[in-house]
Amino acid sequence: xxxxxxxxxxxxxxxxxxxxxxxxxxxxxxxxxxxxxxxxxxxxxxxxxxxxxxxxxxxxxxxxxxxxxxxxxxxxxxxxxxxxxxxxxxxxxxxxxxxxxxxxxxxxxxxxxxxxxxxxxxxxxxxxxxxxxxxxxxxxxxxxxxxxxxxxxxxxxxxxxxxxxxxxxxxxxxxxxxxxxxxxxxxxxxxxxxxxxxxxxxxxxxxxxx
Numbered sequence: 001x002x003x004x005x006x007x008x009x010x011x012x013x014x015x016x017x018x019x020x021x022x023x024x025x026x027x028x029x030x031x032x033x034x035x036x037x038x039x040x041x042x043x044x045x046x047x048x049x050x051x052x053x054x055x056x057x058x059x060x061x062x063x064x065x066x067x068x069x070x071x072x073x074x075x076x077x078x079x080x081x082x083x084x085x086x087x088x089x090x091x092x093x094x095x096x097x098x099x100x101x102x103x104x105x106x107x108x109x110x111x112x113x114x115x116x117x118x119x120x121x122x123x124x125x126x127x128x129x130x131x132x133x134x135x136x137x138x139x140x141x142x143x144x145x146x147x148x149x150x151x152x153x154x155x156x157x158x159x160x161x162x163x164x165x166x167x168x169x170x171x172x173x174x175x176x177x178x179x180x181x182x183x184x185x186x187x188x189x190x191x192x193x194x195x196x197x198x199x200x201x202x203x204x205x206x207x208x209x210x
Contacts, residue, residue: 007052007155009179016186017157021050024159024175027127034123039092044164045173056152060144061172064107066117069138069147070125072177073184076149077135079124082171083113085163090116098165107142133185154178 028045035043064083069076084100090112092098101110121137128135141147150156161173 007054007057009052009155009157009182012157012179012182012186016182017050020157020182020185021047021159023128023131023133024050024161026131027124028161030127031123035089039089041089041092041098042164042166043089043170045161046164048160048162050157050159052155053158054152055150055154055156055176058156058158058176064142065144066140066142067144067147068121068140069149070135071138072133072135072181074134075178075181075184077178077181078147078149078176079121079173080144081117081120081173082163083109085165085171085173086113086117086120088165088170089120109142150176150178157182 025047028047032043032045035041035045060080061082065080066083066086068079070079071077087100087110088098090110091101093116094112101113103110117140121140125135125137156176156178159175159177163170163172
């Protein structure tokens with residue numbers, strides 16, 4: 001199938017997407033404030049852009065990353081972050097200067113990196129859940145090829161954030177959501193509560209060795 005460079009949603013307007021961006025912008029400020037104060041680190045997570053794309057047109061960073069499959073209003077969603085950011089944060093937590101660790105095998109992650117990746121994800125999910133965003137974790141992998149939640153032609157909202165450490169670029173983070181998840185968000189939490197039964201059981205966010 002030919003790639004569609006002008007992908008659009010059927011029932012979602014740009015005004016609807018703008019209202020959703022307020023959630024993400026608020027999220028980025030909250031995460032930035034927490035990490036900066038908790039680890040005495042000049043850290044900034046900031047929203048950069050959003051656009052509609054077919055899944056086959058989305059270019060994931062060639063650098064090692066962590067990919068998290070989520071259920072947003074019981075619909076699939078994907079959150080991913082560069083390993084460089086995770087590594088720098090883990091280094092700072094362990095008393096270092098916040099520099100990324102280097103390894104010969106890029107598929108080998110330090111235990112500290114896996115712990116920080118899980119904690120970072122928990123922080124985001126906690127924030128969204130307290131803002132009436134019905135969201136839960138499914139699994140994490142280190143290779144996007146192990147996640148099969150979208151077809152190539154599916155149209156998705158791609159939201160991108162940049163990460164800065166001490167004023168320098170420190171990686172990126174992204175979120176992908178389909179139209180079905182966006183429509184549930186626009187309906188509002190009360191309507192969505194009646195159509196979605198999401199378990200309150202605790203979730204294990206351990207990264208799979210893939």
